[in-house]
Amino acid sequence: MILLTSDTETKPTKAMRMAIANAVVGDEQKGEDPTVNELLKRTADLLGKEDALFFACGTICNFVSIKTHTRPGDVVLAEHMAHIIRAESGGAAMTSGVLMEAIASERGIFTADDVQQALDRVAIAPYLYSANPRLLCVEQTHNFAGGSVWQLDELQQVCNFARQKGLATHMDGARLLNAVVATQTTAKDFASCVDSVWLDFSKGLGAPMGAVLAGTKEFISEARRYKHMFGGAMRQAGIIAAGCLHSLDHHVQRLQEDHKNATYLARRLSQIEGIKVRNTAPDTNIVFFDVSGLGIDTAMFLNLLQKHGVKMGAVGKSIRAVTHLDVSWTDIEVAIDAISKIARPYANVKSNGAQSTSSAQKTILQTA
16 A cells, blocks of 8 residues: 555654664653653754753644743634644643634745734734733644745744744744755754744654654753653653654655655646646645545545555545655556546546536446
């Protein structure tokens, strides 16, 4: 099965498994795991931050960051389709008691004017009755916008404006290194725009798990308390950190291969009748497309696709395909061929003008 559902589908390579097996370990909770400590130092240096903290996954990085930056009743601003709003089970509200103010945008990228409009909405009532805006979150790259990238100048303008308005700034950097490779901008330059930032090692970098949150020493000291409070402390976590270190050494620059594969996939899909690609020129490794033009719904299409040995995922009414370490150029060709076979009966029916959409659907099902 060719797995294009997410870049979290990556499996550890043999070399990474060897690094994991040979990891030197200690007690992570007490700060005594040497492999974790090495990862924290390297990530903090990479991001240009004073200190860092190790977590099992990125979602808890967001929870802990919001908890550290805010107080109950505060407002957190984020793009309306941000992972922190749409895909974290309402955790920020539960763990931090905050309100989320959504900022609408075209591609997950918003402006200082958009932030001001959000602040105006928060302050529509007199000060006595309004919640306090405390934190602005950005997502780099933006998952549900098709892996779109904040350019450095865009990020600087928005974050500088936020600081002028008294807001702290936080970056969900799950795929930050995809942005680094796509733009040739350093991770340190991107991270300099925000007060806190985290990297995920279990996506395109190919580690089985692990994320690192970075910020000032004061921020990380407070975040460590919340990490412990939320059950995030670990013991011999060096076996996890070793995989993360291996990915930093061997899997960063190869992300450009994923980007090329995504670009090729988007271009080829846009040539298939009945398929509408949402981001025809993807910034990084995520492609969204719609199949309603085939006369079948998303669930049916995905089921047919799996019968051809290809798996993708649904996000709302769209389909998401994510390229990664375990997907080759040949795999992309196989996926395109499978989609073409599913779509071909529709194209034939349309050109002949002899059957209705429902008849086309039957034809697709019979030939898939």
